[in-house]
Amino acid sequence: MRVRQHPALAVGLVGVALAAMSHPTAAAWIVGGFGEEPRRGLNPDRLLTLGIHHLSLSAVGLALVALLGLGLGILVTRAFAESVRGGVDGLAAAAQAVPPVVMVALALPILGFGGPPTLLALVAYGVMPVLRGTVSALESVSVEAREAAEALGFTKLQILLRVELPLAMPGLVDALRTAVVLAIATTAVGALAGASTLGTPIVAGLQNQNVLPMLQGVLATAALAFLCDAAMLALADLAPGGTAR
Amino acid sequence: MRTKPTLAIPLRTFSFRHAMAGLPVAGLLLAALHGLPLLNLAANRLLPGDPVYASAFVNPSIGIVSILSIAASGFLVRTQRGIGGLLTSILFLAAWSVLLLGLGAQAAHLVTSQPPAASASLGSGFWIASVSLLVLTGISIGHTHRRCLGAIAAMCGLGLPMAAWHSGGLNHLSLAVEYAGRQAALHDAVVEHLLLSGGAVCLALFAAILLSLWRSGQSIVGLLVSGVQVIPAVALLGGLVALVSGLVRAVPALRDHGISALGPCPAVIGIAAYLLLPLWRGIGAALRSADPASIDVAEALGLTKFQILRDVRLPLGASVLVGSLRVAVVQSLGLATLGAIIGAGGLGRLVFDGMAQFASDLILIGAIPIIVMSLAAEWVLSAIEARCRLRWRA
Known part of the structure; x- marks a missing residue:
């Protein structure tokens, strides 16, 4: 158990260290080390507000992604949906060919500034990895396990809920972990569309050549990504039959 | 260690098992053509425009597109693999070029009666119809089981708008105006x-x-x-x-x-x-x-x-x-x-x-x-x- 928790702990520690470095005093010290005259940075309250916005936008997007990705993944692996499998797969893959920045930009004239275009990009970009992960996790469930459940008289729904999903759980958690990392990154890009996230100080800092808030945003965004990744790794350990790596 | 999300092969995975999958897409196509704005007419390029629906069109292009697509969808469901798929993919591409030229002509008609700064941009109906036609062409090609056709269709898909643009048929669409300037x-x-x-x-x-x-x-x-x-x-x-x-x-x-x-x-x-x-x-x-x-x-x-x-x-x-x-x-x-x-x-x-x-x-x-x-x-x-x-x- 102790060995297994190691990756989550290490990733989490990196996250905490980055978060500590994003504190104005620490960041000003780093910027000073670069030989730059530090200008006014973001106070911790503002950083925290942006972080909470970032996290909640990502969480809403992730919930939609999980719902759509897991749902479609379960749907297309059912026997009756064999014929739409290629179509769903192809559409999800085509959506992936549009980079998140471009998706945010294309949604901007239709959905306006702020959260909505970011959410659309989050969903469009995140569904495909979750869908593929769900399908491959469900397909990895052995035929014997399924046949044994059938022989025991389980209904199709019972097989799904009590055999397939539990056996596929490690794969599903892994797919969601990728989606979490993607969601944090895409939300940061949303700052370009005016969503108030941890990407905002980065974009503003780049425009005003103001290194201190930019660096704080950089460190805080990276910290959030590492902390969420660590949380998902820990969750993978808790999941039934879960071995994170 | 599981691999990171990799891109699948969009054009190859469009090979649907069943041509039946094309019917809902064709339905979406017709709904987009007739229910959504195909163009937006604005007084200048920064203002939000007024929607222009298919019913306001002075040329019969949308009707032709609808008939071509319905015929092609019928063929797709009814005919054998091979030659049927080839025929339907040609029909869908033809429908798309009629749609493009029809919108170009309608834009020219609208813009010439307006002040010089007026612009006609492509509306949501056009985009959804185009994606539907693309998917339908993909289904048709998947139906033929000949992968080389995909390359030819992709060339046509890129070549048609180019040709239409060079012939001047799209000159009044705001996208072409913006492109010409940049x-x-x-x-x-x-x-x-x-x-x-x-x-x-x-x-x-x-x-x-x-x-x-x-x-x-x-x-x-x-x-x-x-x-x-x-x-x-x-x-x-x-x-x-x-x-x-x-x-x-x-x-x-x-x-x-x-x-x-x-x-x-x-x-x-x-x-x-x-x-x-x-x-x-x-x-x-x-x-x-x-x-x-x-x-x-x-x-x-x-x-x-x-x-x-x-x-x-x-x-x-x-x-x-x-x-x-x-x-x-x-x-x-x-x-x-x-x-x-x-x-x-x-x-x-x-x-x-x-x-x-x-x-x-x-x-x-x-x-x-x-x-x-x-x-x-x-x-x-x-x-x-x-x-x-x-x-x-x-």
Whole structure:
């Protein structure tokens, strides 16, 4: 158990260290080390507000992604949906060919500034990895396990809920972990569309050549990504039959 | 360790098992054509426009498009594979070109009776109808089971709007007006974009080969390379700007070599950092794909280490290698867009200019080439990957 928790702990520690470095005093010290005259940075309250916005936008997007990705993944692996499998797969893959920045930009004239275009990009970009992960996790469930459940008289729904999903759980958690990392990154890009996230100080800092808030945003965004990744790794350990790596 | 999300093969996976899947798409197509605005007419390019629906059209193009699509969908469901699929894909492409020319003609009709600054932009109905027609063409080609047709159809799909534009049929659509005004800038941006992503792929390939050579440090390399993937791209690029500006301040001589904090230098490094994981993993998997028995045989035959690498390991791992290159190239084309926020140029600059001005046509001018290039790269490299797999069956 102790060995297994190691990756989550290490990733989490990196996250905490980055978060500590994003504190104005620490960041000003780093910027000073670069030989730059530090200008006014973001106070911790503002950083925290942006972080909470970032996290909640990502969480809403992730919930939609999980719902759509897991749902479609379960749907297309059912026997009756064999014929739409290629179509769903192809559409999800085509959506992936549009980079998140471009998706945010294309949604901007239709959905306006702020959260909505970011959410659309989050969903469009995140569904495909979750869908593929769900399908491959469900397909990895052995035929014997399924046949044994059938022989025991389980209904199709019972097989799904009590055999397939539990056996596929490690794969599903892994797919969601990728989606979490993607969601944090895409939300940061949303700052370009005016969503108030941890990407905002980065974009503003780049425009005003103001290194201190930019660096704080950089460190805080990276910290959030590492902390969420660590949380998902820990969750993978808790999941039934879960071995994170 | 599970692999990161890789792009599937959009054009190949469009091969639906059942032509029946085309019927809901055809329904969506007809609904979009008749229920959604096909054009938006505005007094100038920055104002939101008034929607123009199919019912207001003075030419019969939308009717022709509907009839062609209904006929083609009928054929798709009723006819045999092979020739039926060929016929339907031609019909769908024809329907798309009629739609384009019809919208161009209607735009010309609307704009000429308006003040000079008026612009007619393509509406949501057009975009949804176009995507539906694309999907339907894909279904038809999947129906024929001949993959070479896909290439021809893609050429037609790109060639038709080009031809329509050159003939002047689209001149009054705002997208064409915007394009005509920015042709030179767009050309430069495409070249910059290709240089940025090409440079990043080369740098990452070089670094990945070096990292693969460090035999004893593979676990550390693995941790670092997958750690980078967790950092959001905006943050990594911003961090690199801070780092490079610090470096330039500490070693002013770097400035004389053309290295500055903002610009292509940090962008190429940042993009390359994300490509390390697929490439490094691909190289490792490719070298391992030859089974130990073949290596033993090659050794017994007296082949040198280099000969084994060249004649056994690389051919057997070629498809894996090309596969990882495909993932890297498509990722780098997308990431290069983001390079524009740190002043690296490329198509991202047009996209961000468009966002700043809230001008959707400008965003599209930047976005369409990005999407076309990533789909083309994805498609060409996956075809090469399949060819390699056939040639050297592992």
